[in-house]
Amino acid sequence: MAGGLGTQSRILILGGGTWGCSTALHLARRGYKNVTVLDAHPIPSPISAGNDVNKIVEQGCFTDGDDEAAVAQTLLHAANEGWQKDPVFQPYYHDTGYIVAGSSPKAIERLVDREVRHQASSFRKLTTAEDFKGTMPTGVLTGDFPGWEGYYKPSGAGWVHARKALVSAYNEAKRLGVNFITGSPEGKVKSLLLEDGDVRGAITADGVEHRADRTILAMGANAPQLLDFENQLRPTAWTLAHIPMTEEETRLYKNLPVLFNIEKGFFMEPDEDKHELKLCDEHPGYCNWVDQPGSALPQSVPVAKHEVPASAERRMRDFLREIMPHLADRPFTFARMCWCADTRNRAFLITYHPKHPSLVVASGDSGHGFMHIPSIGGFIVDCMENKLQPNFAKSWRWRPETTRDFWGRDVLDRFGAGNKMLDVNETREEGWTNVNATPLTVA
Template sequence: MAHDTSSSASPSFTAPSTLLIIGSGVFGLSTAYALTRRPEWQSTQITVLDRAGGSAPSFPENPVFPARDASSIDSSRIIRADYADPAYAALASAAQYAWRQPGPDSIGGEGRYTETGFVLVADDEPPRVRNARGLEVKSGMGFARDAYANALAHARQAGRGDDGDWVQLLDNRAAIAKATTTGAELGDWGYLNRGSGWANAERAMAWLYERVEGTGRVKFVRGTVDKLEIDAGQRKVVGAKLMNGQSMRAELVVVAAGAWTPSLVDLRGQAVATGQVLGYMDITPEEQARLGQAPVLMNLTSGTFLIPPSNNVLKVGLHGYGYQNPKKVTSCLTVPKPTSISAFNDQEQFFPEISVSQPLTHLDDPTLWMPASGERALRKGLRAMVPWPSVADRPFTANRVCWYTDTPTGDFLVAYHPYWSGLFLATGGSGHGFKFLPVLGEHIADSIMGKCTPILKDKWAWKEVTDVERSIVTEDGSRGGQAGLILQTELRKNGPRI
């Protein structure tokens, strides 16, 4: 893991005696690991709390962490520095350096990371378009062109030249079809970055979990949080109450619960849980041999992507606007209205009934199958990316609804809560957090200690929201599909499998 503990913390910072991290996914686990490596935290009792998650072969000794339906647990994730935003491109480039290191002591070693290249394309459209609210936002083409410029800049910095060998422009459909290796005219314009690839997400998380556990500094607790516990008079979060009635107290609470975070802390207007569809199908050894050598493929206009298969299983995904699953909850810690701020004994005022999009996963319903609308989008994307009759119409054998924590801009939310002391948020991955796993914890630790870089501090800051009812749509140019879909409504439309 890449790390830097040389810089000092804010002069006013003192590490808490006890720390509770809620969530053991990318944000939570990487933060725990980073803090164990810092001398300021040597005396801090660190606890990581997460839900029960069933069992899996890669976790024979500990079947819980991360939870089995966390977004970080899957067969594969794209690892790329291909960003329209220079700050994320630079951060991802640093993460890729760590992913590329070989050997058992590297997160990407022993086959956990594979550098196959990445074909990123978009359909013919202006770089900026108007959204449903009439605001001008970046389009898929705009994202692709800006990402190409950043990819070229990083290739030059790495000494990989300007001859197109490392980052190759694909300015027509024929060039794209050749680069995909599947013969797919996937879009109108794009590029091939040979320095990107994919990681086995579950194996990488298992590697990190073993490193955290090996420090002997972190206590892992299995449990489901009912709600945060507060000292209303002090305006302070003091711990978490579990569904079984148990209380867990800590001087500082970090909520890094992914798509479950908005059910614990009121994030209306700035973060929302959205379900994204993934489809899997069995392929033959011959198809594995051909597709296994292909680059990662993604069309930013449609949002569909394909990661090279492993073990004769092909995965197709949709990086889209997602499905929301609104439910009434009374578990969400809010900020009281000025008229009731003095009624500190009435704790119910801090947990009013509000509507929150909540994840629905295969652990809630083992029979859950993605909405037909999502399956149609995956099928269309598959036919565009692998135009082989033997594969294009083959039924999906498995599926998953993967839950993002989306923000309007796609920026993470890594900051102290502005009202409740003792509460720090590390969430808002917006479907692109996993690739930063080798470096993210260090930056979150910096943020906790008051020494985050100014550019990341600004991007990851708590946002003041004037309209909590406004539907969140991530409009950074990387999404496709239809916005505003409700999961339960779409599930009721499901007909015969495609």
């Protein structure tokens, strides 16, 4: 093994979410025998972004041929190989196709440039309400689609059942011998264990020292609570809700293509277990800005909520009124703020820490980290073993020189909600959703 590591080396993973479980699985598959994962919650954690009924999966790279594009293309290829061939993940991938759309000239231009132009023959253009309705069974799309323009790709993309894939990775890693310590206080990481300028493991809330030869920090949006990222990460939240469906509707909506308007929101087929349809309103993201002692720059701090701001609910219902008005007034049975960790250029941050030689940082999913769960752990282990390809190491490097100024209001090429970043603190006056968990009964 590289860097003095061997299969008996003690590897400690902080965080049992998407990237933590993927890394644990890949370490075990490479023969590491002494791997421990710490998480404050049982897996799947209620605050993990990966604990979700579905996520979009794409199968194309839509940028021109620079180094970043090459990294993106390799990542997508590796992820899709996993979704299609790895028995741990393959059962949860649904190749249903997808529809990408916009409602303003700027957004439409962006999606054509980024998603359609490089594979135009795979897409069919949609310009009328009837065009959109024709992509799904009769009775699903009933709206007028005002001002919409879209593109339909019938295969080569789709969605995955996120929670089941995450649990599958966890179960397989555990079967292969990974030790998971979860729950509070025994799994809750209180601090890094610092000795002689290096990270030698972590200390949990029960006071136990978990020593390791390598520590991998994979705590998503919560990672900055343990380590100074020098303004490289911005915890950012998106909003989602579920509405109840009948058994008949659940059957009708099965195997639908994903529909994603990059200014309005998206939906996929209902959850077959609970008969609920997940909705997301589209926007650049919410931050929760908190002043930090000794720092001139505020920091966004995740706040776990199983609610969404009232304005997010309005956006979701407006989205429904444009595409499926017959569902627009149904009660929410579930709602959630889903936190991720942005980097300024949305490239991952997977690298050894420059000041702590035994600490591997695995963060910066930037809202597109889950689809890589089949393979991202392999890249993280490559980093740990000093085997990353040079273009990956450059893209994912520790790069505080790019974030000296405040970039918290940057929308990062995202649309919706006035095309501006949103602030959790500004939602207090408008209020939050009132989730009604009563099952739907329809005659």
